[in-house]
Amino acid sequence: MATFKAIRIDKAEKGTTAALTEFDEAELMDGDVTVRVEWSTVNYKDGLAVTGKAPVVRRFPMIAGIDFAGTVEQSSHPAWKAGDKVVCNGWGMGETHLGAYAEKARVKGDWLVALPAGLTARDAMAIGTAGYTAMLSVLALEKHGVTPKDGPVVVTGAAGGVGSVAIAVLSKLGHHVIASTGRMSEAGYLKDLGAAEVIDRNELSGPAKPLAKERWAGGVDSVGSTTLANLLSTTKYRGAIAACGLAAGMDLPSSVAPFILRGVCLLGIDSVMCPIELRRTAWTRLASDLDRTKLSEITHEIGLAEVIETGPKILAGQVRGRIVVKIP
Ligand code: NDP
DSSP states (O other), rough: OOEEEEEEEEOOOEEEEEEEEEEGGGOOOOSSSEEEEEEEEOOOOHHHHHTTTSSSOOOEEEEOEEEEEEOOOOHHHHHTTTTTTEEEEEETTTHHHHHHHHSEEEEEEOOOOEEEETHHHHHHHHHHHHHHHHHHHHHHHHHHTOGGGGGEEEEEEESSSSHHHHHHHHHHOOOOOOEEESOGGGHHHHHHHHHHHHEEEEGTTSSOOOOOOEEEEEEEEBBHHHHHHHHHHHHEEEEEEEOOOOOOOOOOOOOSSHHHHOEEEEEEEEOOOHHHHHHHHHHHHHHHHSSSHHHHHHHEEEEGGGHHHHHHHHTTOOOSSEEEEEOO
């Protein structure tokens, strides 16, 4: 029996269990491309999966991990051949399809993006789903027409993965970035990334007024709840907020006032089922618009064996920047 190392999630009497174990290759799911996984990462959703804190895993047994970079071993898909370097994220990996915390993955060739020129497989996973989601948010703001001359942009959950990459990219593009964080002790880190100002997230976390003083032309919000409501009521006339996360909650206690009185737009960002063309654009832009020195500053490397203990830390908001996982 051929096996490979993987983090396996099983259903237990109460909740789920997660363990680093040998996984039988015969149990791999359908797909036309088999990939030797080299790097993965720990995203917020991975934290939910390995701790079982939310029902993100919907098939058992599951291999956790929502994103990987690696090398094609076998392919019957016309676009891919053995030796190709690829990136894959979302599409239900780690949720409904066996995921990335494994030495091997079998997926649909249609899900894959070629590793962009200029990025190593490790770089791609240092960016990971969080960084790619940050870029989808930046692309949405650009499509809306937000430019540096329109005024500052705000980034919430600033010291987290999405936030850190959003700050680095937006500042490189010339925006005046206001970083909102609950960890003011990380102000130096956020400024090094490119934040022009750092504010305490308490400023944005109370109940939101329908409208308040206009502060920013755009924003990237990974927090949700009252924070997103406050961003909307403080966004400038015809500005836009890209909403991609729920670190503080899934609710949105807001009103229609920002939309109907200021023409503010709320831009929804989904990374999981995002169309392949937009994925390619996002990864290409990450290769050109994310400073590699900053990327390495925000990245911390761990091994597969440390993923399970990292899950609770990311859920507790204790992880700074990005974690890249070396697959043995
Ligand atoms: P991280 O844990 O790395 O970052 C989240 C950050 O949010 C924390 O670092 C913290 O930043 C802030 N935060 C945490 N808890 C709270 C709270 N209770 N109130 C206010 N702020 C809080 O996660 P990621 O960056 O990987 O993901 C961020 C969010 O985006 C998650 O909700 C995730 O599920 C979502 N996401 C969505 C995707 C999509 O497809 N739409 C894809 C990827 C992620 P600080 O300490 O600076 O305040």
